Amino acid sequence: MTPTSISPYVVETAGLTKRFGERTVVRDVELRVPRGAAFGYLGPNGAGKTTLIRMLLGLTPATAGEMRLLGLPVPERRADALAHVGAIVEEPRFHGHLSGRENLRVVAAARDRAAFDRIDGSLEQVGLAARAGDRVKTYSLGMRQRLGIARCLLADPELLILDEPMNGLDPAGIQEFRSFVRDFVAEGRTIVLSSHLLDEVEKTCDHVAIVDGGTIVAQGSIAELRGDGHVVFVEVDDTTRARRVLAENAAVERVVDDGEVLAVSILDPRAVPDLNRRLVEAGVAVNRLDLQRASLEQRFLEITTRLENAA
Amino acid sequence: MTTLALPTPRLVGADILKLRRNRSLAAVTGVLTVGAVAITITVMEVLHVANSTKHGPAGGVQNLGHVAFLIAMLGTAAAAIVGSRAGAGDKDAGVYRDLVVTGRSRVSLYLSRIPGGLAFLLPFVAAAYALEAVSAVALAGSKPVPDTRLLALTGLWTVLEVTFFYLLSVAVAALLGSRSYAIGVVLAFRLAITPIVASISALGIVRELMPGVAMESLTPAGLGNAARQGSHIAMSTGAVAAVLIVWSVAAVVLAGWRDTTRDA
Numbered sequence: 001m002t003p004t005s006i007s008p009y010v011v012e013t014a015g016l017t018k019r020f021g022e023r024t025v026v027r028d029v030e031l032r033v034p035r036g037a038a039f040g041y042l043g044p045n046g047a048g049k050t051t052l053i054r055m056l057l058g059l060t061p062a063t064a065g066e067m068r069l070l071g072l073p074v075p076e077r078r079a080d081a082l083a084h085v086g087a088i089v090e091e092p093r094f095h096g097h098l099s100g101r102e103n104l105r106v107v108a109a110a111r112d113r114a115a116f117d118r119i120d121g122s123l124e125q126v127g128l129a130a131r132a133g134d135r136v137k138t139y140s141l142g143m144r145q146r147l148g149i150a151r152c153l154l155a156d157p158e159l160l161i162l163d164e165p166m167n168g169l170d171p172a173g174i175q176e177f178r179s180f181v182r183d184f185v186a187e188g189r190t191i192v193l194s195s196h197l198l199d200e201v202e203k204t205c206d207h208v209a210i211v212d213g214g215t216i217v218a219q220g221s222i223a224e225l226r227g228d229g230h231v232v233f234v235e236v237d238d239t240t241r242a243r244r245v246l247a248e249n250a251a252v253e254r255v256v257d258d259g260e261v262l263a264v265s266i267l268d269p270r271a272v273p274d275l276n277r278r279l280v281e282a283g284v285a286v287n288r289l290d291l292q293r294a295s296l297e298q299r300f301l302e303i304t305t306r307l308e309n310a311a
Numbered sequence: 312m313t314t315l316a317l318p319t320p321r322l323v324g325a326d327i328l329k330l331r332r333n334r335s336l337a338a339v340t341g342v343l344t345v346g347a348v349a350i351t352i353t354v355m356e357v358l359h360v361a362n363s364t365k366h367g368p369a370g371g372v373q374n375l376g377h378v379a380f381l382i383a384m385l386g387t388a389a390a391a392i393v394g395s396r397a398g399a400g401d402k403d404a405g406v407y408r409d410l411v412v413t414g415r416s417r418v419s420l421y422l423s424r425i426p427g428g429l430a431f432l433l434p435f436v437a438a439a440y441a442l443e444a445v446s447a448v449a450l451a452g453s454k455p456v457p458d459t460r461l462l463a464l465t466g467l468w469t470v471l472e473v474t475f476f477y478l479l480s481v482a483v484a485a486l487l488g489s490r491s492y493a494i495g496v497v498l499a500f501r502l503a504i505t506p507i508v509a510s511i512s513a514l515g516i517v518r519e520l521m522p523g524v525a526m527e528s529l530t531p532a533g534l535g536n537a538a539r540q541g542s543h544i545a546m547s548t549g550a551v552a553a554v555l556i557v558w559s560v561a562a563v564v565l566a567g568w569r570d571t572t573r574d575a
Protein backbone atom coordinates (compact mmCIF):
# COMPACT_ATOMS: atom_id res chain seq x y z
CA MET A 1 0.00 0.00 0.00
CA THR A 2 1.47 3.33 -1.03
CA PRO A 3 -0.21 6.29 0.62
CA THR A 4 -1.14 8.91 -1.97
CA SER A 5 -1.56 11.87 0.32
CA ILE A 6 -1.02 13.11 3.83
CA SER A 7 -4.51 14.59 3.98
CA PRO A 8 -6.37 13.47 7.12
CA TYR A 9 -9.40 12.73 4.95
CA VAL A 10 -9.57 10.12 2.21
CA VAL A 11 -12.85 11.48 0.90
CA GLU A 12 -13.76 15.17 0.96
CA THR A 13 -16.63 16.77 -0.85
CA ALA A 14 -17.85 20.36 -0.92
CA GLY A 15 -21.22 21.44 -2.22
CA LEU A 16 -21.56 18.16 -4.09
CA THR A 17 -24.83 18.08 -5.97
CA LYS A 18 -26.40 15.77 -8.54
CA ARG A 19 -29.57 16.55 -10.40
CA PHE A 20 -31.47 14.37 -12.86
CA GLY A 21 -33.59 16.90 -14.70
CA GLU A 22 -35.65 18.73 -12.09
CA ARG A 23 -34.97 16.13 -9.40
CA THR A 24 -32.09 16.74 -7.00
CA VAL A 25 -30.79 13.40 -5.78
CA VAL A 26 -27.70 14.64 -3.93
CA ARG A 27 -27.80 18.13 -2.47
CA ASP A 28 -24.82 20.21 -1.25
CA VAL A 29 -23.09 17.27 0.37
CA GLU A 30 -20.10 18.11 2.58
CA LEU A 31 -18.63 14.71 3.39
CA ARG A 32 -15.37 14.06 5.20
CA VAL A 33 -14.17 10.51 5.69
CA PRO A 34 -11.22 10.32 8.09
CA ARG A 35 -8.22 8.25 7.05
CA GLY A 36 -8.08 4.87 8.77
CA ALA A 37 -11.77 4.81 9.67
CA ALA A 38 -14.51 2.28 9.12
CA PHE A 39 -17.02 4.80 7.87
CA GLY A 40 -20.71 4.07 7.54
CA TYR A 41 -22.72 6.01 5.00
CA LEU A 42 -26.14 5.44 6.37
CA GLY A 43 -29.53 6.27 4.99
CA PRO A 44 -32.83 4.84 3.86
CA ASN A 45 -33.28 3.43 0.36
CA GLY A 46 -33.47 6.23 -2.20
CA ALA A 47 -31.53 8.67 -0.01
CA GLY A 48 -28.86 9.21 -2.69
CA LYS A 49 -26.15 6.95 -1.25
CA THR A 50 -25.34 5.08 -4.45
CA THR A 51 -25.44 8.25 -6.56
CA LEU A 52 -22.84 9.86 -4.31
CA ILE A 53 -20.61 6.82 -4.60
CA ARG A 54 -21.04 6.79 -8.37
CA MET A 55 -19.93 10.43 -8.53
CA LEU A 56 -16.89 9.77 -6.35
CA LEU A 57 -15.83 6.92 -8.61
CA GLY A 58 -16.36 8.81 -11.86
CA LEU A 59 -19.26 6.65 -13.03
CA THR A 60 -21.50 9.68 -13.38
CA PRO A 61 -20.55 13.36 -13.41
CA ALA A 62 -21.51 15.72 -10.60
CA THR A 63 -23.83 18.58 -11.43
CA ALA A 64 -21.98 20.89 -9.03
CA GLY A 65 -19.44 20.81 -6.25
CA GLU A 66 -15.94 19.51 -5.63
CA MET A 67 -14.55 16.11 -4.66
CA ARG A 68 -11.21 14.85 -3.46
CA LEU A 69 -10.31 11.17 -3.23
CA LEU A 70 -7.17 10.28 -1.24
CA GLY A 71 -6.35 13.98 -1.31
CA LEU A 72 -6.49 14.14 -5.11
CA PRO A 73 -9.06 16.25 -6.96
CA VAL A 74 -11.49 14.23 -9.05
CA PRO A 75 -12.32 14.01 -11.86
CA GLU A 76 -9.07 15.85 -12.72
CA ARG A 77 -6.81 13.16 -11.18
CA ARG A 78 -9.35 10.38 -11.16
CA ALA A 79 -7.02 7.72 -12.59
CA ASP A 80 -4.29 8.35 -10.01
CA ALA A 81 -6.79 8.27 -7.17
CA LEU A 82 -8.71 5.20 -8.34
CA ALA A 83 -5.49 3.22 -8.74
CA HIS A 84 -5.58 2.95 -4.92
CA VAL A 85 -9.32 2.47 -4.50
CA GLY A 86 -11.40 -0.70 -4.55
CA ALA A 87 -15.15 -0.45 -4.91
CA ILE A 88 -18.33 -2.43 -5.22
CA VAL A 89 -21.19 -0.37 -6.57
CA GLU A 90 -24.64 -1.84 -6.00
CA GLU A 91 -24.48 -5.64 -6.28
CA PRO A 92 -21.22 -7.16 -7.55
CA ARG A 93 -21.61 -8.31 -11.15
CA PHE A 94 -19.41 -10.65 -13.17
CA HIS A 95 -19.13 -12.47 -16.47
CA GLY A 96 -21.04 -15.61 -15.57
CA HIS A 97 -19.32 -17.74 -18.20
CA LEU A 98 -15.88 -17.00 -16.76
CA SER A 99 -14.45 -18.54 -13.61
CA GLY A 100 -13.87 -16.48 -10.49
CA ARG A 101 -10.15 -16.34 -11.23
CA GLU A 102 -10.74 -15.33 -14.86
CA ASN A 103 -13.07 -12.55 -13.78
CA LEU A 104 -10.30 -11.23 -11.57
CA ARG A 105 -7.87 -11.48 -14.48
CA VAL A 106 -10.19 -9.30 -16.57
CA VAL A 107 -10.16 -6.54 -13.95
CA ALA A 108 -6.46 -7.00 -13.15
CA ALA A 109 -5.76 -6.33 -16.83
CA ALA A 110 -7.28 -2.88 -16.40
CA ARG A 111 -5.05 -2.21 -13.39
CA ASP A 112 -1.27 -2.29 -13.08
CA ARG A 113 0.86 -5.40 -13.52
CA ALA A 114 1.06 -6.03 -9.77
CA ALA A 115 -2.70 -6.64 -9.70
CA PHE A 116 -2.12 -9.97 -11.47
CA ASP A 117 0.20 -11.07 -8.68
CA ARG A 118 -2.54 -10.36 -6.12
CA ILE A 119 -5.20 -12.59 -7.72
CA ASP A 120 -4.44 -15.77 -5.78
CA GLY A 121 -3.90 -13.92 -2.50
CA SER A 122 -7.21 -12.07 -2.89
CA LEU A 123 -9.06 -15.32 -3.53
CA GLU A 124 -7.42 -16.88 -0.47
CA GLN A 125 -8.29 -13.89 1.67
CA VAL A 126 -12.02 -14.15 0.91
CA GLY A 127 -12.07 -17.94 1.15
CA LEU A 128 -12.76 -18.64 -2.51
CA ALA A 129 -9.50 -20.28 -3.55
CA ALA A 130 -11.11 -23.73 -3.76
CA ARG A 131 -13.89 -22.53 -6.07
CA ALA A 132 -11.79 -20.06 -8.09
CA GLY A 133 -11.81 -22.30 -11.17
CA ASP A 134 -15.60 -22.68 -11.25
CA ARG A 135 -17.78 -20.56 -13.47
CA VAL A 136 -19.27 -17.62 -11.60
CA LYS A 137 -22.77 -18.48 -12.76
CA THR A 138 -22.59 -21.40 -10.33
CA TYR A 139 -21.78 -19.11 -7.37
CA SER A 140 -24.25 -18.17 -4.65
CA LEU A 141 -24.97 -14.50 -3.94
CA GLY A 142 -22.75 -14.65 -0.88
CA MET A 143 -19.88 -16.07 -2.93
CA ARG A 144 -20.34 -13.30 -5.45
CA GLN A 145 -20.13 -10.75 -2.67
CA ARG A 146 -16.86 -12.31 -1.53
CA LEU A 147 -15.54 -12.41 -5.10
CA GLY A 148 -16.48 -8.73 -5.38
CA ILE A 149 -14.30 -7.99 -2.35
CA ALA A 150 -11.48 -10.08 -3.84
CA ARG A 151 -11.76 -7.95 -6.97
CA CYS A 152 -11.41 -4.81 -4.84
CA LEU A 153 -8.30 -6.19 -3.17
CA LEU A 154 -6.50 -6.39 -6.52
CA ALA A 155 -5.86 -2.67 -6.14
CA ASP A 156 -4.15 -3.16 -2.76
CA PRO A 157 -6.53 -0.35 -1.84
CA GLU A 158 -5.99 2.47 0.60
CA LEU A 159 -9.71 3.05 0.40
CA LEU A 160 -12.47 0.51 -0.05
CA ILE A 161 -15.96 1.70 -0.97
CA LEU A 162 -18.67 -0.92 -0.57
CA ASP A 163 -22.32 -0.40 -1.41
CA GLU A 164 -24.63 -2.57 0.72
CA PRO A 165 -21.95 -5.27 1.14
CA MET A 166 -23.94 -7.37 3.59
CA ASN A 167 -26.67 -8.19 1.08
CA GLY A 168 -26.81 -11.93 0.51
CA LEU A 169 -24.39 -12.85 3.29
CA ASP A 170 -25.45 -15.47 5.81
CA PRO A 171 -24.76 -14.88 9.53
CA ALA A 172 -21.37 -16.58 9.30
CA GLY A 173 -20.54 -14.49 6.25
CA ILE A 174 -21.53 -11.32 8.10
CA GLN A 175 -19.25 -12.26 11.00
CA GLU A 176 -16.41 -12.88 8.54
CA PHE A 177 -17.11 -9.57 6.87
CA ARG A 178 -16.94 -7.69 10.19
CA SER A 179 -13.65 -9.40 10.93
CA PHE A 180 -12.38 -8.46 7.47
CA VAL A 181 -13.32 -4.82 8.07
CA ARG A 182 -11.54 -4.78 11.43
CA ASP A 183 -8.36 -6.27 9.92
CA PHE A 184 -8.53 -3.92 6.95
CA VAL A 185 -8.83 -0.85 9.14
CA ALA A 186 -6.14 -2.15 11.50
CA GLU A 187 -3.71 -1.93 8.58
CA GLY A 188 -4.33 1.83 8.45
CA ARG A 189 -6.68 1.61 5.47
CA THR A 190 -10.12 3.14 5.19
CA ILE A 191 -13.42 1.55 4.39
CA VAL A 192 -16.61 3.33 3.41
CA LEU A 193 -19.63 1.17 3.84
CA SER A 194 -22.91 2.39 2.42
CA SER A 195 -25.91 0.74 4.01
CA HIS A 196 -29.47 1.13 5.14
CA LEU A 197 -28.88 -1.39 7.95
CA LEU A 198 -28.30 0.74 11.05
CA ASP A 199 -27.51 -2.17 13.29
CA GLU A 200 -24.83 -3.50 10.97
CA VAL A 201 -23.23 -0.08 10.55
CA GLU A 202 -23.19 0.39 14.30
CA LYS A 203 -21.47 -2.97 14.79
CA THR A 204 -18.99 -2.54 11.95
CA CYS A 205 -18.09 1.15 11.75
CA ASP A 206 -16.54 3.74 14.02
CA HIS A 207 -17.61 6.81 12.04
CA VAL A 208 -20.85 7.50 10.28
CA ALA A 209 -22.70 10.00 8.12
CA ILE A 210 -26.48 9.92 8.09
CA VAL A 211 -28.00 10.90 4.79
CA ASP A 212 -31.63 11.64 4.10
CA GLY A 213 -33.25 13.14 1.04
CA GLY A 214 -29.88 13.57 -0.65
CA THR A 215 -28.46 15.64 2.22
CA ILE A 216 -26.12 14.68 5.04
CA VAL A 217 -28.03 15.40 8.23
CA ALA A 218 -25.35 14.30 10.70
CA GLN A 219 -21.80 12.98 10.60
CA GLY A 220 -19.10 12.14 13.11
CA SER A 221 -17.92 9.27 15.22
CA ILE A 222 -20.59 6.80 16.31
CA ALA A 223 -19.99 7.84 19.93
CA GLU A 224 -20.54 11.49 19.00
CA LEU A 225 -23.71 10.73 17.09
CA ARG A 226 -25.12 8.61 19.85
CA GLY A 227 -24.22 11.57 22.08
CA ASP A 228 -22.82 9.08 24.60
CA GLY A 229 -26.28 9.39 26.08
CA HIS A 230 -28.10 6.76 28.11
CA VAL A 231 -31.70 6.03 28.80
CA VAL A 232 -33.04 4.71 32.12
CA PHE A 233 -36.41 3.04 31.97
CA VAL A 234 -38.08 3.64 35.35
CA GLU A 235 -41.21 1.79 36.45
CA VAL A 236 -42.86 3.36 39.52
CA ASP A 237 -46.22 3.45 41.31
CA ASP A 238 -46.68 7.21 40.85
CA THR A 239 -45.34 8.60 37.59
CA THR A 240 -46.49 12.17 38.28
CA ARG A 241 -44.54 12.44 41.51
CA ALA A 242 -41.58 10.60 39.96
CA ARG A 243 -41.43 13.05 37.06
CA ARG A 244 -41.37 15.95 39.49
CA VAL A 245 -38.49 14.40 41.43
CA LEU A 246 -36.51 13.52 38.31
CA ALA A 247 -36.97 16.97 36.78
CA GLU A 248 -35.15 18.49 39.78
CA ASN A 249 -32.07 16.30 39.15
CA ALA A 250 -29.24 17.96 37.19
CA ALA A 251 -28.14 14.66 35.59
CA VAL A 252 -31.49 14.26 33.86
CA GLU A 253 -31.82 15.64 30.34
CA ARG A 254 -35.35 14.66 29.47
CA VAL A 255 -38.18 12.50 30.80
CA VAL A 256 -40.69 10.86 28.50
CA ASP A 257 -43.79 9.38 30.13
CA ASP A 258 -45.65 6.68 28.22
CA GLY A 259 -48.14 6.19 31.06
CA GLU A 260 -46.54 3.21 32.76
CA VAL A 261 -42.82 3.59 32.29
CA LEU A 262 -40.69 6.71 32.30
CA ALA A 263 -37.86 6.92 29.76
CA VAL A 264 -35.27 9.12 31.44
CA SER A 265 -32.40 10.45 29.31
CA ILE A 266 -29.26 11.00 31.36
CA LEU A 267 -25.74 12.10 30.49
CA ASP A 268 -23.83 10.04 33.06
CA PRO A 269 -24.81 6.45 33.91
CA ARG A 270 -23.20 6.87 37.35
CA ALA A 271 -26.20 9.03 38.29
CA VAL A 272 -28.55 6.03 38.40
CA PRO A 273 -28.07 5.09 42.12
CA ASP A 274 -28.66 8.73 43.07
CA LEU A 275 -31.89 8.81 41.00
CA ASN A 276 -33.06 5.67 42.74
CA ARG A 277 -32.27 7.06 46.21
CA ARG A 278 -34.08 10.37 45.57
CA LEU A 279 -37.18 8.61 44.23
CA VAL A 280 -37.32 6.33 47.29
CA GLU A 281 -36.72 9.28 49.64
CA ALA A 282 -39.63 11.09 47.96
CA GLY A 283 -41.89 8.13 48.72
CA VAL A 284 -42.02 6.73 45.20
CA ALA A 285 -41.98 2.92 44.99
CA VAL A 286 -39.48 1.90 42.32
CA ASN A 287 -40.37 -1.41 40.70
CA ARG A 288 -37.71 -1.38 38.00
CA LEU A 289 -34.64 0.65 36.90
CA ASP A 290 -33.22 -0.45 33.53
CA LEU A 291 -30.20 1.39 32.16
CA GLN A 292 -29.63 1.23 28.39
CA ARG A 293 -27.15 2.97 26.12
CA ALA A 294 -28.81 5.06 23.37
CA SER A 295 -28.42 3.21 20.05
CA LEU A 296 -27.57 4.68 16.68
CA GLU A 297 -31.00 3.61 15.56
CA GLN A 298 -32.63 5.78 18.25
CA ARG A 299 -30.47 8.72 17.18
CA PHE A 300 -31.22 8.07 13.50
CA LEU A 301 -34.95 8.00 14.17
CA GLU A 302 -34.71 11.13 16.33
CA ILE A 303 -32.87 12.99 13.57
CA THR A 304 -35.09 11.88 10.73
CA THR A 305 -38.26 12.41 12.79
CA ARG A 306 -37.11 15.90 13.69
CA LEU A 307 -36.50 16.63 10.01
CA GLU A 308 -39.91 15.30 9.04
CA ASN A 309 -41.57 17.45 11.71
CA ALA A 310 -39.62 20.50 10.57
CA ALA A 311 -40.76 19.89 7.02
CA MET B 312 -0.66 5.14 -12.87
CA THR B 313 -1.26 7.41 -15.82
CA THR B 314 -4.27 7.38 -18.07
CA LEU B 315 -3.41 5.60 -21.29
CA ALA B 316 -5.65 6.01 -24.29
CA LEU B 317 -4.15 3.06 -26.16
CA PRO B 318 -5.13 -0.41 -24.97
CA THR B 319 -2.38 -2.48 -23.41
CA PRO B 320 -1.72 -6.06 -24.55
CA ARG B 321 -3.11 -7.26 -21.19
CA LEU B 322 -6.36 -5.43 -21.80
CA VAL B 323 -6.62 -6.91 -25.30
CA GLY B 324 -5.86 -10.32 -23.81
CA ALA B 325 -8.71 -9.89 -21.35
CA ASP B 326 -11.11 -9.12 -24.21
CA ILE B 327 -9.96 -12.22 -26.07
CA LEU B 328 -10.46 -14.29 -22.89
CA LYS B 329 -14.05 -13.04 -22.48
CA LEU B 330 -14.90 -14.12 -26.04
CA ARG B 331 -12.86 -17.31 -26.18
CA ARG B 332 -14.37 -18.74 -22.99
CA ASN B 333 -17.89 -18.20 -24.27
CA ARG B 334 -18.68 -21.65 -25.63
CA SER B 335 -21.90 -20.75 -27.41
CA LEU B 336 -20.26 -17.77 -29.10
CA ALA B 337 -17.36 -19.95 -30.28
CA ALA B 338 -19.78 -22.60 -31.51
CA VAL B 339 -21.96 -20.14 -33.46
CA THR B 340 -18.92 -18.43 -34.96
CA GLY B 341 -17.48 -21.78 -35.96
CA VAL B 342 -20.73 -22.90 -37.59
CA LEU B 343 -21.12 -19.62 -39.50
CA THR B 344 -17.59 -19.78 -40.88
CA VAL B 345 -15.74 -23.10 -40.98
CA GLY B 346 -18.92 -25.16 -40.56
CA ALA B 347 -20.79 -23.45 -43.39
CA VAL B 348 -17.85 -23.79 -45.77
CA ALA B 349 -17.26 -27.44 -44.86
CA ILE B 350 -20.94 -28.28 -45.39
CA THR B 351 -21.10 -26.37 -48.69
CA ILE B 352 -17.99 -28.04 -50.12
CA THR B 353 -19.12 -31.45 -48.92
CA VAL B 354 -22.57 -31.09 -50.47
CA MET B 355 -21.14 -29.85 -53.77
CA GLU B 356 -18.62 -32.67 -53.91
CA VAL B 357 -21.17 -35.34 -52.97
CA LEU B 358 -23.52 -34.08 -55.69
CA HIS B 359 -20.65 -34.12 -58.18
CA VAL B 360 -19.65 -37.64 -57.26
CA ALA B 361 -23.25 -38.80 -57.40
CA ASN B 362 -23.98 -37.21 -60.78
CA SER B 363 -20.96 -35.69 -62.46
CA THR B 364 -22.82 -34.84 -65.67
CA LYS B 365 -25.31 -32.62 -63.88
CA HIS B 366 -23.10 -31.27 -61.09
CA GLY B 367 -19.59 -29.95 -61.62
CA PRO B 368 -16.72 -30.41 -59.15
CA ALA B 369 -16.67 -28.49 -55.85
CA GLY B 370 -13.49 -26.59 -56.71
CA GLY B 371 -12.41 -24.17 -59.43
CA VAL B 372 -12.54 -20.40 -59.80
CA GLN B 373 -16.32 -20.05 -59.97
CA ASN B 374 -16.91 -22.07 -56.81
CA LEU B 375 -14.13 -20.10 -55.11
CA GLY B 376 -16.21 -16.99 -55.84
CA HIS B 377 -19.45 -18.51 -54.62
CA VAL B 378 -17.96 -19.80 -51.39
CA ALA B 379 -15.99 -16.56 -50.82
CA PHE B 380 -19.31 -14.72 -51.10
CA LEU B 381 -20.80 -17.17 -48.61
CA ILE B 382 -17.91 -16.56 -46.19
CA ALA B 383 -18.30 -12.81 -46.60
CA MET B 384 -22.04 -12.87 -45.88
CA LEU B 385 -22.02 -15.41 -43.05
CA GLY B 386 -18.76 -13.88 -41.82
CA THR B 387 -20.64 -10.60 -41.60
CA ALA B 388 -23.27 -12.32 -39.49
CA ALA B 389 -20.52 -13.75 -37.28
CA ALA B 390 -18.92 -10.31 -37.14
CA ALA B 391 -22.23 -8.82 -36.00
CA ILE B 392 -22.57 -11.40 -33.24
CA VAL B 393 -18.95 -11.22 -32.05
CA GLY B 394 -18.75 -7.44 -32.47
CA SER B 395 -21.91 -6.81 -30.50
CA ARG B 396 -20.68 -9.15 -27.78
CA ALA B 397 -17.33 -7.35 -27.65
CA GLY B 398 -18.95 -3.92 -27.85
CA ALA B 399 -21.68 -4.36 -25.25
CA GLY B 400 -20.73 -7.54 -23.38
CA ASP B 401 -19.26 -5.74 -20.36
CA LYS B 402 -22.32 -3.53 -20.06
CA ASP B 403 -24.71 -6.46 -20.47
CA ALA B 404 -22.88 -8.36 -17.73
CA GLY B 405 -22.83 -5.26 -15.51
CA VAL B 406 -19.03 -5.39 -15.34
CA TYR B 407 -18.29 -2.18 -17.24
CA ARG B 408 -18.53 0.01 -14.13
CA ASP B 409 -16.06 -2.27 -12.35
CA LEU B 410 -13.59 -1.71 -15.16
CA VAL B 411 -14.18 2.04 -15.09
CA VAL B 412 -13.53 2.27 -11.34
CA THR B 413 -10.04 0.87 -11.87
CA GLY B 414 -9.20 4.33 -13.20
CA ARG B 415 -8.32 2.94 -16.64
CA SER B 416 -9.33 5.38 -19.37
CA ARG B 417 -12.62 4.57 -21.00
CA VAL B 418 -11.09 5.20 -24.44
CA SER B 419 -8.58 2.47 -23.70
CA LEU B 420 -11.34 0.11 -22.53
CA TYR B 421 -13.28 0.83 -25.70
CA LEU B 422 -10.38 0.51 -28.14
CA SER B 423 -9.18 -2.80 -26.68
CA ARG B 424 -12.36 -4.46 -27.95
CA ILE B 425 -11.32 -3.92 -31.56
CA PRO B 426 -8.09 -6.00 -31.64
CA GLY B 427 -9.50 -8.31 -28.97
CA GLY B 428 -12.55 -9.27 -31.01
CA LEU B 429 -10.63 -9.49 -34.29
CA ALA B 430 -8.10 -11.82 -32.66
CA PHE B 431 -11.02 -14.10 -31.82
CA LEU B 432 -12.98 -13.77 -35.08
CA LEU B 433 -10.39 -13.69 -37.84
CA PRO B 434 -8.86 -17.12 -37.14
CA PHE B 435 -12.32 -18.63 -37.81
CA VAL B 436 -12.63 -16.66 -41.06
CA ALA B 437 -9.08 -17.52 -42.06
CA ALA B 438 -9.67 -21.21 -41.36
CA ALA B 439 -12.88 -21.15 -43.40
CA TYR B 440 -11.15 -19.47 -46.29
CA ALA B 441 -8.13 -21.77 -46.09
CA LEU B 442 -10.49 -24.73 -46.34
CA GLU B 443 -12.14 -23.21 -49.37
CA ALA B 444 -8.84 -22.26 -51.01
CA VAL B 445 -7.53 -25.82 -50.69
CA SER B 446 -10.81 -27.22 -52.03
CA ALA B 447 -10.87 -24.76 -54.93
CA VAL B 448 -7.51 -26.11 -56.07
CA ALA B 449 -7.74 -29.75 -55.03
CA LEU B 450 -11.31 -30.34 -56.21
CA ALA B 451 -11.17 -28.23 -59.40
CA GLY B 452 -11.37 -31.29 -61.67
CA SER B 453 -11.83 -30.08 -65.22
CA LYS B 454 -12.58 -26.47 -64.15
CA PRO B 455 -10.08 -23.60 -64.21
CA VAL B 456 -7.84 -23.66 -61.16
CA PRO B 457 -7.45 -20.32 -59.30
CA ASP B 458 -3.93 -18.98 -59.30
CA THR B 459 -2.06 -17.86 -56.20
CA ARG B 460 -2.74 -14.18 -56.81
CA LEU B 461 -6.48 -14.70 -57.13
CA LEU B 462 -6.51 -16.86 -54.00
CA ALA B 463 -4.63 -14.17 -52.06
CA LEU B 464 -6.84 -11.31 -53.32
CA THR B 465 -10.02 -13.24 -52.58
CA GLY B 466 -8.78 -14.03 -49.09
CA LEU B 467 -7.91 -10.39 -48.44
CA TRP B 468 -11.30 -9.26 -49.71
CA THR B 469 -13.06 -11.73 -47.42
CA VAL B 470 -11.06 -10.64 -44.40
CA LEU B 471 -11.63 -6.96 -45.22
CA GLU B 472 -15.40 -7.44 -45.48
CA VAL B 473 -15.58 -9.27 -42.14
CA THR B 474 -13.23 -6.82 -40.42
CA PHE B 475 -15.21 -3.81 -41.60
CA PHE B 476 -18.51 -5.19 -40.38
CA TYR B 477 -16.90 -6.23 -37.12
CA LEU B 478 -15.80 -2.62 -36.56
CA LEU B 479 -19.29 -1.43 -37.42
CA SER B 480 -20.84 -3.95 -35.01
CA VAL B 481 -18.59 -2.95 -32.10
CA ALA B 482 -19.46 0.67 -32.75
CA VAL B 483 -23.23 0.11 -33.04
CA ALA B 484 -23.22 -2.06 -29.89
CA ALA B 485 -21.31 0.60 -27.97
CA LEU B 486 -23.66 3.30 -29.29
CA LEU B 487 -26.83 1.41 -28.42
CA GLY B 488 -25.47 -0.30 -25.32
CA SER B 489 -27.29 -3.45 -26.39
CA ARG B 490 -26.08 -6.62 -28.06
CA SER B 491 -29.35 -7.77 -29.56
CA TYR B 492 -30.25 -4.43 -31.15
CA ALA B 493 -26.75 -4.13 -32.58
CA ILE B 494 -26.94 -7.56 -34.23
CA GLY B 495 -30.30 -6.69 -35.78
CA VAL B 496 -29.16 -3.29 -37.03
CA VAL B 497 -25.93 -4.54 -38.62
CA LEU B 498 -27.51 -7.57 -40.27
CA ALA B 499 -30.42 -5.51 -41.61
CA PHE B 500 -28.00 -2.92 -42.90
CA ARG B 501 -25.75 -5.40 -44.68
CA LEU B 502 -28.12 -8.10 -45.83
CA ALA B 503 -31.31 -6.14 -46.55
CA ILE B 504 -30.80 -2.38 -46.81
CA THR B 505 -27.57 -2.50 -48.83
CA PRO B 506 -28.96 -4.72 -51.66
CA ILE B 507 -32.18 -2.68 -51.79
CA VAL B 508 -30.34 0.65 -52.01
CA ALA B 509 -27.90 -0.79 -54.54
CA SER B 510 -30.77 -1.88 -56.77
CA ILE B 511 -32.38 1.58 -56.90
CA SER B 512 -30.54 3.04 -59.88
CA ALA B 513 -32.34 6.38 -59.46
CA LEU B 514 -30.19 6.99 -56.40
CA GLY B 515 -27.12 7.22 -58.66
CA ILE B 516 -23.87 7.99 -56.90
CA VAL B 517 -25.53 7.98 -53.49
CA ARG B 518 -25.47 4.19 -53.69
CA GLU B 519 -21.69 4.29 -53.61
CA LEU B 520 -21.82 5.71 -50.11
CA MET B 521 -23.03 2.35 -48.85
CA PRO B 522 -20.07 0.37 -47.48
CA GLY B 523 -21.55 -2.90 -48.73
CA VAL B 524 -21.64 -1.53 -52.29
CA ALA B 525 -18.05 -0.30 -51.97
CA MET B 526 -17.02 -3.67 -50.61
CA GLU B 527 -18.64 -5.53 -53.52
CA SER B 528 -16.85 -3.36 -56.02
CA LEU B 529 -13.60 -4.58 -54.47
CA THR B 530 -14.40 -8.17 -55.44
CA PRO B 531 -11.40 -9.60 -57.32
CA ALA B 532 -12.02 -9.30 -61.04
CA GLY B 533 -10.84 -12.86 -61.58
CA LEU B 534 -13.96 -14.16 -59.80
CA GLY B 535 -16.33 -12.55 -62.30
CA ASN B 536 -19.82 -12.17 -60.88
CA ALA B 537 -19.55 -15.31 -58.77
CA ALA B 538 -18.92 -13.37 -55.55
CA ARG B 539 -21.43 -10.61 -56.12
CA GLN B 540 -24.95 -10.00 -54.97
CA GLY B 541 -27.11 -8.36 -57.63
CA SER B 542 -25.94 -5.65 -59.99
CA HIS B 543 -22.32 -4.53 -59.94
CA ILE B 544 -21.59 -0.86 -59.33
CA ALA B 545 -18.10 0.02 -60.47
CA MET B 546 -16.15 2.33 -58.15
CA SER B 547 -12.58 3.57 -58.24
CA THR B 548 -10.22 2.15 -55.62
CA GLY B 549 -9.81 5.64 -54.15
CA ALA B 550 -13.56 6.07 -53.78
CA VAL B 551 -13.88 2.64 -52.17
CA ALA B 552 -11.07 3.42 -49.74
CA ALA B 553 -12.61 6.80 -48.90
CA VAL B 554 -16.05 5.30 -48.23
CA LEU B 555 -14.70 2.52 -46.03
CA ILE B 556 -12.31 4.78 -44.10
CA VAL B 557 -14.93 7.47 -43.48
CA TRP B 558 -17.47 4.89 -42.28
CA SER B 559 -14.92 3.15 -40.05
CA VAL B 560 -13.52 6.31 -38.49
CA ALA B 561 -16.96 7.89 -38.05
CA ALA B 562 -18.40 4.77 -36.43
CA VAL B 563 -15.46 4.20 -34.10
CA VAL B 564 -15.17 7.87 -33.07
CA LEU B 565 -18.91 8.36 -32.55
CA ALA B 566 -19.27 5.15 -30.56
CA GLY B 567 -16.10 5.87 -28.62
CA TRP B 568 -17.37 9.30 -27.70
CA ARG B 569 -20.73 7.89 -26.61
CA ASP B 570 -19.14 5.08 -24.69
CA THR B 571 -16.80 7.35 -22.81
CA THR B 572 -19.31 10.06 -21.92
CA ARG B 573 -22.37 8.10 -20.84
CA ASP B 574 -22.96 7.06 -17.24
CA ALA B 575 -21.15 3.79 -16.55
